[in-house]
Amino acid sequence: MWPYYPELLARPVPRYTSFPTAAEFRDAVGSSDHEAALATVVPGAAVSLYLHIPYCEQICWYCGCNTGAANKSARLAAYLDALHAEIDLLAGRISDRVRISRVAFGGGSPNAIDTAAFGRLVAHLNDRFDTGDAVLSVELDPRGYMPEWTDVLARARVTRASLGVQTFNPSVQAKIGRVQPTNLIAEVTKELRSVGIESINFDLMYGLPGQDLPELFDSLDQAIALRPERLAVFGYAHVPHLIPRQKRIDGAELPDQFGRFRQAAFAHHLLVKARYQPVGFDHFALPGDGLAVAAREGRLRRNFQGFTEDRAEVLIGLGASAISQFPGLLTQNEKSAGRYRMRTLAGQFATERGVLRTxxxxxxxxxxxxxxxxxxxxxxxxxxxxxxxxxxxxxxxxxxxxxxxxxxxxxxxxxxxxxxxxxxxxxxxxxxxxxxxx
Ligand code: SF4
Incomplete structure:
Protein backbone atom coordinates (compact mmCIF):
# COMPACT_ATOMS: atom_id res chain seq x y z
CA MET A 1 0.00 0.00 0.00
CA TRP A 2 1.24 3.46 -0.83
CA PRO A 3 1.50 5.88 2.12
CA TYR A 4 -1.54 8.15 2.41
CA TYR A 5 -1.01 11.87 2.98
CA PRO A 6 -4.40 13.51 2.34
CA GLU A 7 -3.00 17.03 2.73
CA LEU A 8 -0.63 16.40 -0.20
CA LEU A 9 -3.52 15.29 -2.40
CA ALA A 10 -5.98 17.99 -1.36
CA ARG A 11 -5.28 20.40 -4.19
CA PRO A 12 -6.92 19.55 -7.55
CA VAL A 13 -4.19 19.42 -10.21
CA PRO A 14 -4.12 19.11 -14.00
CA ARG A 15 -3.32 15.88 -15.82
CA TYR A 16 -0.54 17.76 -17.66
CA THR A 17 -1.12 16.45 -21.14
CA SER A 18 0.53 19.74 -22.07
CA PHE A 19 2.29 22.59 -20.39
CA PRO A 20 0.96 25.24 -20.18
CA THR A 21 -2.35 23.43 -19.81
CA ALA A 22 -5.50 24.19 -21.81
CA ALA A 23 -6.67 26.34 -18.87
CA GLU A 24 -4.06 28.89 -19.99
CA PHE A 25 -5.36 29.08 -23.57
CA ARG A 26 -6.46 32.59 -24.58
CA ASP A 27 -8.36 33.82 -27.60
CA ALA A 28 -5.58 36.30 -28.41
CA VAL A 29 -3.93 33.34 -30.16
CA GLY A 30 -5.55 32.59 -33.49
CA SER A 31 -5.18 31.12 -36.94
CA SER A 32 -2.35 33.48 -37.97
CA ASP A 33 -0.26 32.08 -35.08
CA HIS A 34 -1.18 28.54 -36.16
CA GLU A 35 -0.15 29.31 -39.76
CA ALA A 36 3.11 30.90 -38.60
CA ALA A 37 3.93 27.79 -36.54
CA LEU A 38 3.21 25.55 -39.53
CA ALA A 39 5.64 27.63 -41.59
CA THR A 40 8.42 26.84 -39.09
CA VAL A 41 8.07 23.05 -39.39
CA VAL A 42 11.44 22.00 -40.76
CA PRO A 43 11.82 19.89 -43.91
CA GLY A 44 11.97 16.20 -43.15
CA ALA A 45 10.24 16.61 -39.78
CA ALA A 46 8.10 13.82 -38.39
CA VAL A 47 4.60 15.10 -37.73
CA SER A 48 1.74 13.34 -35.95
CA LEU A 49 -1.87 13.91 -36.85
CA TYR A 50 -4.92 13.60 -34.63
CA LEU A 51 -8.40 13.57 -36.19
CA HIS A 52 -11.30 14.33 -33.86
CA ILE A 53 -14.74 12.84 -34.48
CA PRO A 54 -16.98 14.61 -31.94
CA TYR A 55 -19.93 12.23 -32.15
CA CYS A 56 -21.04 9.11 -30.31
CA GLU A 57 -23.92 6.68 -30.75
CA GLN A 58 -24.71 6.98 -27.05
CA ILE A 59 -23.48 9.61 -24.61
CA CYS A 60 -22.05 8.30 -21.33
CA TRP A 61 -22.94 10.34 -18.29
CA TYR A 62 -19.40 10.63 -16.94
CA CYS A 63 -17.82 11.82 -20.18
CA GLY A 64 -15.92 15.10 -20.32
CA CYS A 65 -15.08 14.89 -24.04
CA ASN A 66 -16.31 17.36 -26.61
CA THR A 67 -18.86 15.04 -28.20
CA GLY A 68 -22.53 14.93 -29.12
CA ALA A 69 -25.10 12.42 -30.29
CA ALA A 70 -24.52 10.98 -33.77
CA ASN A 71 -28.22 10.91 -34.51
CA LYS A 72 -28.37 13.07 -37.62
CA SER A 73 -26.60 11.77 -40.72
CA ALA A 74 -26.69 15.17 -42.46
CA ARG A 75 -24.83 16.72 -39.51
CA LEU A 76 -22.16 14.02 -39.62
CA ALA A 77 -21.75 14.37 -43.38
CA ALA A 78 -21.35 18.15 -43.09
CA TYR A 79 -18.75 17.70 -40.35
CA LEU A 80 -16.79 15.21 -42.44
CA ASP A 81 -16.82 17.62 -45.39
CA ALA A 82 -15.16 20.18 -43.14
CA LEU A 83 -12.61 17.64 -41.92
CA HIS A 84 -11.69 16.81 -45.51
CA ALA A 85 -11.35 20.54 -46.21
CA GLU A 86 -9.01 20.93 -43.23
CA ILE A 87 -6.88 18.01 -44.46
CA ASP A 88 -6.48 19.84 -47.79
CA LEU A 89 -5.74 23.12 -46.04
CA LEU A 90 -3.02 21.55 -43.92
CA ALA A 91 -1.57 19.54 -46.79
CA GLY A 92 -1.22 22.76 -48.79
CA ARG A 93 1.05 24.15 -46.03
CA ILE A 94 3.26 21.24 -45.05
CA SER A 95 2.76 18.04 -47.04
CA ASP A 96 5.67 18.72 -49.41
CA ARG A 97 8.23 18.67 -46.61
CA VAL A 98 7.07 16.41 -43.76
CA ARG A 99 6.41 12.74 -43.20
CA ILE A 100 3.59 11.57 -41.00
CA SER A 101 4.68 9.32 -38.15
CA ARG A 102 1.29 8.75 -36.49
CA VAL A 103 -2.34 9.16 -37.30
CA ALA A 104 -4.73 8.86 -34.38
CA PHE A 105 -8.52 8.87 -34.77
CA GLY A 106 -10.23 9.86 -31.55
CA GLY A 107 -13.29 11.55 -30.21
CA GLY A 108 -16.03 11.03 -29.41
CA SER A 109 -16.14 7.69 -31.13
CA PRO A 110 -14.60 7.36 -34.58
CA ASN A 111 -16.88 4.36 -35.17
CA ALA A 112 -19.89 6.66 -34.85
CA ILE A 113 -19.29 7.46 -38.53
CA ASP A 114 -19.90 4.75 -41.09
CA THR A 115 -17.13 2.54 -42.40
CA ALA A 116 -17.22 4.03 -45.90
CA ALA A 117 -16.72 7.53 -44.47
CA PHE A 118 -13.81 6.29 -42.35
CA GLY A 119 -12.25 4.64 -45.42
CA ARG A 120 -12.57 7.90 -47.35
CA LEU A 121 -10.82 9.85 -44.57
CA VAL A 122 -7.88 7.43 -44.52
CA ALA A 123 -7.65 7.41 -48.33
CA HIS A 124 -7.64 11.22 -48.37
CA LEU A 125 -4.84 11.39 -45.81
CA ASN A 126 -2.81 8.82 -47.75
CA ASP A 127 -3.35 10.82 -50.91
CA ARG A 128 -2.30 14.17 -49.46
CA PHE A 129 0.54 13.18 -47.10
CA ASP A 130 3.52 10.86 -46.93
CA THR A 131 1.93 8.32 -44.58
CA GLY A 132 3.95 5.30 -45.75
CA ASP A 133 5.54 4.70 -42.33
CA ALA A 134 2.73 6.07 -40.19
CA VAL A 135 1.33 4.10 -37.27
CA LEU A 136 -2.48 4.32 -37.26
CA SER A 137 -4.58 4.08 -34.13
CA VAL A 138 -8.29 4.39 -33.43
CA GLU A 139 -10.54 4.76 -30.39
CA LEU A 140 -13.57 2.50 -30.54
CA ASP A 141 -16.85 2.26 -28.68
CA PRO A 142 -17.62 -1.48 -28.42
CA ARG A 143 -21.36 -0.69 -28.33
CA GLY A 144 -21.29 0.65 -31.89
CA TYR A 145 -18.82 -1.82 -33.33
CA MET A 146 -20.28 -3.47 -36.46
CA PRO A 147 -18.52 -6.51 -37.96
CA GLU A 148 -17.67 -4.59 -41.16
CA TRP A 149 -15.28 -2.42 -39.13
CA THR A 150 -12.83 -5.30 -38.83
CA ASP A 151 -12.03 -5.40 -42.56
CA VAL A 152 -12.04 -1.62 -42.87
CA LEU A 153 -9.51 -1.22 -40.05
CA ALA A 154 -7.32 -3.94 -41.57
CA ARG A 155 -7.42 -2.33 -45.02
CA ALA A 156 -6.56 1.04 -43.46
CA ARG A 157 -3.48 -0.57 -41.82
CA VAL A 158 -4.66 0.34 -38.32
CA THR A 159 -2.43 -1.48 -35.82
CA ARG A 160 -3.64 0.02 -32.53
CA ALA A 161 -7.05 0.28 -31.02
CA SER A 162 -8.35 1.60 -27.73
CA LEU A 163 -11.67 0.38 -26.34
CA GLY A 164 -13.75 2.33 -23.85
CA VAL A 165 -14.52 -0.25 -21.17
CA GLN A 166 -14.50 1.61 -17.79
CA THR A 167 -16.03 -1.26 -15.77
CA PHE A 168 -17.34 -4.77 -16.41
CA ASN A 169 -19.89 -4.55 -13.60
CA PRO A 170 -23.49 -4.23 -14.92
CA SER A 171 -24.72 -2.34 -11.86
CA VAL A 172 -21.92 0.25 -12.02
CA GLN A 173 -22.36 0.46 -15.79
CA ALA A 174 -26.01 1.40 -15.25
CA LYS A 175 -24.98 4.13 -12.81
CA ILE A 176 -22.69 5.80 -15.35
CA GLY A 177 -24.91 5.39 -18.40
CA ARG A 178 -22.69 2.95 -20.24
CA VAL A 179 -24.12 -0.55 -20.45
CA GLN A 180 -22.07 -3.03 -22.46
CA PRO A 181 -21.93 -6.77 -21.73
CA THR A 182 -18.60 -8.50 -21.19
CA ASN A 183 -19.11 -10.81 -24.17
CA LEU A 184 -19.39 -7.74 -26.43
CA ILE A 185 -15.99 -6.45 -25.28
CA ALA A 186 -14.50 -9.95 -25.64
CA GLU A 187 -15.94 -10.30 -29.14
CA VAL A 188 -14.62 -6.93 -30.34
CA THR A 189 -11.19 -7.73 -28.87
CA LYS A 190 -11.17 -11.06 -30.73
CA GLU A 191 -12.22 -9.39 -33.99
CA LEU A 192 -9.44 -6.82 -33.73
CA ARG A 193 -6.85 -9.47 -32.99
CA SER A 194 -8.01 -11.55 -35.97
CA VAL A 195 -6.72 -8.88 -38.36
CA GLY A 196 -3.41 -8.35 -36.61
CA ILE A 197 -4.18 -5.29 -34.50
CA GLU A 198 -1.18 -5.77 -32.30
CA SER A 199 -1.78 -3.31 -29.51
CA ILE A 200 -5.21 -3.12 -27.89
CA ASN A 201 -5.87 -0.77 -25.00
CA PHE A 202 -8.75 -0.88 -22.50
CA ASP A 203 -9.70 2.32 -20.70
CA LEU A 204 -10.86 1.47 -17.15
CA MET A 205 -12.00 3.66 -14.29
CA TYR A 206 -11.98 3.69 -10.52
CA GLY A 207 -13.83 6.08 -8.23
CA LEU A 208 -17.16 5.32 -9.95
CA PRO A 209 -20.55 5.42 -8.18
CA GLY A 210 -21.20 2.29 -6.17
CA GLN A 211 -17.73 0.96 -6.93
CA ASP A 212 -15.90 -0.87 -4.16
CA LEU A 213 -12.78 -3.03 -3.97
CA PRO A 214 -14.53 -6.37 -4.74
CA GLU A 215 -16.17 -4.83 -7.81
CA LEU A 216 -12.88 -3.31 -8.93
CA PHE A 217 -11.17 -6.67 -8.41
CA ASP A 218 -13.78 -8.36 -10.57
CA SER A 219 -13.48 -5.74 -13.36
CA LEU A 220 -9.69 -5.88 -13.38
CA ASP A 221 -9.79 -9.67 -13.31
CA GLN A 222 -12.03 -9.73 -16.38
CA ALA A 223 -9.80 -7.20 -18.14
CA ILE A 224 -6.68 -9.21 -17.35
CA ALA A 225 -8.32 -12.39 -18.68
CA LEU A 226 -8.71 -10.72 -22.09
CA ARG A 227 -5.02 -9.72 -21.96
CA PRO A 228 -5.08 -6.32 -23.69
CA GLU A 229 -1.56 -5.09 -24.39
CA ARG A 230 -2.33 -1.82 -22.60
CA LEU A 231 -4.59 -0.65 -19.82
CA ALA A 232 -5.27 2.92 -18.75
CA VAL A 233 -6.82 3.21 -15.29
CA PHE A 234 -8.29 6.66 -14.73
CA GLY A 235 -9.90 8.10 -11.62
CA TYR A 236 -13.41 9.38 -12.37
CA ALA A 237 -13.45 13.17 -11.94
CA HIS A 238 -16.89 14.32 -10.74
CA VAL A 239 -17.23 17.97 -11.79
CA PRO A 240 -20.92 18.44 -12.65
CA HIS A 241 -20.52 22.24 -12.37
CA LEU A 242 -18.27 21.98 -15.46
CA ILE A 243 -19.78 18.93 -17.21
CA PRO A 244 -23.58 19.11 -16.92
CA ARG A 245 -24.16 15.54 -18.17
CA GLN A 246 -22.48 14.32 -14.96
CA LYS A 247 -25.50 15.62 -13.00
CA ARG A 248 -27.13 12.26 -13.80
CA ILE A 249 -24.50 10.57 -11.61
CA ASP A 250 -25.38 10.38 -7.94
CA GLY A 251 -22.52 12.14 -6.14
CA ALA A 252 -23.58 10.51 -2.85
CA GLU A 253 -22.58 7.12 -4.22
CA LEU A 254 -18.99 8.11 -5.03
CA PRO A 255 -16.13 6.86 -2.88
CA ASP A 256 -14.40 9.49 -0.75
CA GLN A 257 -10.79 10.52 -1.30
CA PHE A 258 -9.38 7.70 0.81
CA GLY A 259 -11.62 5.22 -1.00
CA ARG A 260 -10.31 6.50 -4.34
CA PHE A 261 -6.74 6.28 -3.08
CA ARG A 262 -7.23 2.67 -1.99
CA GLN A 263 -8.80 1.78 -5.33
CA ALA A 264 -5.91 3.34 -7.28
CA ALA A 265 -3.38 1.49 -5.12
CA PHE A 266 -5.33 -1.77 -5.42
CA ALA A 267 -5.52 -1.53 -9.23
CA HIS A 268 -1.80 -0.82 -9.41
CA HIS A 269 -0.97 -3.78 -7.19
CA LEU A 270 -3.24 -6.20 -9.06
CA LEU A 271 -1.98 -5.23 -12.52
CA VAL A 272 1.66 -5.45 -11.49
CA LYS A 273 0.92 -8.89 -10.04
CA ALA A 274 -0.59 -9.83 -13.40
CA ARG A 275 2.75 -8.90 -14.99
CA TYR A 276 1.74 -5.56 -16.45
CA GLN A 277 4.45 -2.91 -16.37
CA PRO A 278 3.40 0.47 -14.89
CA VAL A 279 3.84 3.28 -17.42
CA GLY A 280 3.66 6.84 -16.12
CA PHE A 281 1.14 7.30 -13.32
CA ASP A 282 -1.95 5.59 -14.72
CA HIS A 283 -1.02 3.37 -17.66
CA PHE A 284 0.07 -0.27 -17.73
CA ALA A 285 1.44 -2.33 -20.58
CA LEU A 286 2.62 -5.85 -21.22
CA PRO A 287 6.44 -5.82 -21.12
CA GLY A 288 6.79 -6.45 -24.89
CA ASP A 289 4.42 -3.64 -25.91
CA GLY A 290 5.99 -0.54 -27.46
CA LEU A 291 4.79 1.70 -24.63
CA ALA A 292 6.45 -0.46 -21.96
CA VAL A 293 9.65 -0.65 -24.01
CA ALA A 294 9.68 3.14 -24.45
CA ALA A 295 9.24 3.59 -20.67
CA ARG A 296 12.13 1.23 -19.91
CA GLU A 297 14.36 2.93 -22.46
CA GLY A 298 13.57 6.47 -21.22
CA ARG A 299 11.71 7.40 -24.43
CA LEU A 300 8.23 7.80 -22.98
CA ARG A 301 6.51 11.10 -23.78
CA ARG A 302 3.30 12.79 -22.71
CA ASN A 303 1.03 14.70 -25.06
CA PHE A 304 -2.67 15.36 -25.59
CA GLN A 305 -3.24 11.67 -26.16
CA GLY A 306 -1.69 10.74 -22.81
CA PHE A 307 1.45 8.65 -22.43
CA THR A 308 2.97 7.78 -25.78
CA GLU A 309 6.13 6.53 -27.43
CA ASP A 310 5.55 9.03 -30.24
CA ARG A 311 8.65 11.20 -30.63
CA ALA A 312 7.28 13.80 -33.03
CA GLU A 313 7.70 17.37 -31.75
CA VAL A 314 4.78 18.56 -33.86
CA LEU A 315 1.30 17.15 -33.30
CA ILE A 316 -1.47 18.63 -35.42
CA GLY A 317 -5.08 18.20 -34.39
CA LEU A 318 -7.77 18.30 -37.04
CA GLY A 319 -11.47 18.69 -36.28
CA ALA A 320 -13.60 20.67 -33.87
CA SER A 321 -11.85 21.35 -30.53
CA ALA A 322 -8.70 19.50 -31.66
CA ILE A 323 -5.46 20.75 -30.14
CA SER A 324 -2.17 21.20 -31.99
CA GLN A 325 1.21 21.25 -30.33
CA PHE A 326 4.34 22.96 -31.65
CA PRO A 327 7.50 23.56 -29.61
CA GLY A 328 6.61 27.24 -29.16
CA LEU A 329 2.82 27.19 -29.45
CA LEU A 330 -0.33 25.31 -28.51
CA THR A 331 -3.54 25.98 -30.44
CA GLN A 332 -7.08 24.71 -30.30
CA ASN A 333 -9.73 24.66 -33.01
CA GLU A 334 -13.23 26.02 -32.55
CA LYS A 335 -15.14 23.80 -30.12
CA SER A 336 -18.46 24.37 -31.81
CA ALA A 337 -18.78 22.00 -34.76
CA GLY A 338 -20.88 24.63 -36.56
CA ARG A 339 -18.26 27.38 -36.29
CA TYR A 340 -15.51 24.88 -37.12
CA ARG A 341 -17.37 23.93 -40.29
CA MET A 342 -18.02 27.51 -41.35
CA ARG A 343 -14.42 28.60 -41.01
CA THR A 344 -12.86 25.50 -42.50
CA LEU A 345 -15.18 25.37 -45.51
CA ALA A 346 -14.34 29.05 -46.09
CA GLY A 347 -10.72 27.98 -46.53
CA GLN A 348 -9.41 29.14 -43.14
CA PHE A 349 -7.83 27.34 -40.22
CA ALA A 350 -10.41 27.24 -37.43
CA THR A 351 -8.05 28.14 -34.57
CA GLU A 352 -10.08 29.58 -31.68
CA ARG A 353 -7.49 30.02 -28.96
CA GLY A 354 -4.12 28.88 -27.70
CA VAL A 355 -0.99 29.88 -25.84
CA LEU A 356 2.54 30.82 -26.85
CA ARG A 357 5.12 28.70 -25.04
CA THR A 358 7.94 30.86 -23.80
S1 SF4 B 1 -18.37 6.72 -26.01
FE1 SF4 B 1 -16.52 7.67 -25.18
S2 SF4 B 1 -16.46 9.73 -26.05
FE2 SF4 B 1 -18.54 8.91 -26.35
S3 SF4 B 1 -19.71 9.68 -24.62
FE3 SF4 B 1 -18.96 7.65 -24.06
S4 SF4 B 1 -16.97 8.05 -23.03
FE4 SF4 B 1 -17.54 9.90 -24.12
Missing part, protein backbone atom coordinates in the same frame (compact mmCIF):
# COMPACT_ATOMS: atom_id res chain seq x y z
CA UNK A 359 11.42 29.42 -23.28
CA UNK A 360 10.61 29.28 -19.56
CA UNK A 361 7.33 27.44 -20.24
CA UNK A 362 9.25 24.94 -22.33
CA UNK A 363 11.83 24.40 -19.57
CA UNK A 364 9.10 23.93 -16.95
CA UNK A 365 7.17 21.69 -19.35
CA UNK A 366 10.23 19.44 -19.83
CA UNK A 367 10.58 19.00 -16.06
CA UNK A 368 6.86 18.22 -15.64
CA UNK A 369 6.92 15.74 -18.53
CA UNK A 370 10.06 13.98 -17.26
CA UNK A 371 8.64 13.70 -13.75
CA UNK A 372 5.39 12.18 -14.99
CA UNK A 373 7.00 9.87 -17.55
CA UNK A 374 10.20 8.85 -15.76
CA UNK A 375 9.87 9.92 -12.15
CA UNK A 376 12.97 12.11 -12.31
CA UNK A 377 14.04 15.37 -13.90
CA UNK A 378 17.02 17.71 -14.10
CA UNK A 379 16.73 21.49 -14.16
CA UNK A 380 15.10 22.12 -10.77
CA UNK A 381 17.84 24.59 -9.72
CA UNK A 382 16.47 27.15 -12.16
CA UNK A 383 13.16 27.39 -10.27
CA UNK A 384 13.77 28.24 -6.58
CA UNK A 385 10.08 28.91 -5.79
CA UNK A 386 9.17 25.47 -7.11
CA UNK A 387 11.95 23.89 -5.06
CA UNK A 388 10.64 25.57 -1.91
CA UNK A 389 7.12 24.25 -2.51
CA UNK A 390 8.52 20.72 -2.65
CA UNK A 391 9.39 20.76 1.07
CA UNK A 392 6.25 18.87 2.26
CA UNK A 393 6.92 16.12 -0.28
CA UNK A 394 10.54 15.88 0.86
CA UNK A 395 9.44 15.74 4.50
CA UNK A 396 7.14 12.82 3.65
CA UNK A 397 10.03 10.98 2.00
CA UNK A 398 8.39 11.10 -1.43
CA UNK A 399 11.23 12.85 -3.26
CA UNK A 400 15.00 13.14 -3.28
CA UNK A 401 16.28 16.55 -4.32
CA UNK A 402 19.88 17.59 -4.86
CA UNK A 403 21.26 20.78 -6.37
CA UNK A 404 19.48 20.38 -9.71
CA UNK A 405 17.96 16.91 -9.91
CA UNK A 406 14.61 15.80 -8.51
CA UNK A 407 13.71 12.15 -8.16
CA UNK A 408 10.45 10.60 -7.01
CA UNK A 409 10.85 7.69 -4.63
CA UNK A 410 9.04 4.43 -5.31
CA UNK A 411 6.24 5.45 -2.90
CA UNK A 412 5.52 8.69 -4.72
CA UNK A 413 3.52 7.54 -7.75
CA UNK A 414 0.07 8.76 -6.55
CA UNK A 415 1.64 12.14 -5.74
CA UNK A 416 3.39 12.56 -9.11
CA UNK A 417 0.91 15.09 -10.50
CA UNK A 418 0.92 17.09 -7.25
CA UNK A 419 4.73 17.16 -7.27
CA UNK A 420 4.83 18.16 -10.94
CA UNK A 421 2.37 20.98 -10.16
CA UNK A 422 5.05 22.65 -8.02
CA UNK A 423 6.70 23.67 -11.31
CA UNK A 424 3.47 25.17 -12.66
CA UNK A 425 3.24 28.89 -11.77
CA UNK A 426 -0.19 29.20 -13.40
CA UNK A 427 -1.86 27.07 -10.74
CA UNK A 428 -3.03 30.00 -8.67
CA UNK A 429 -6.23 30.05 -10.75
CA UNK A 430 -9.59 28.49 -9.88
CA UNK A 431 -8.73 24.96 -8.76
CA UNK A 432 -12.27 23.73 -9.51
CA UNK A 433 -11.16 23.31 -13.13
CA UNK A 434 -9.07 20.29 -12.26
CA UNK A 435 -9.49 16.85 -10.81
CA UNK A 436 -8.21 15.20 -7.67
CA UNK A 437 -4.59 14.03 -7.89
CA UNK A 438 -5.86 10.43 -7.44
Missing amino acids: AEDQARGRIIERLLCHGAADGAARFPAARASLDPFAAAGLIALDEDRLELTDRALPYARAIAACFDPYRQVDPRRFSSAV
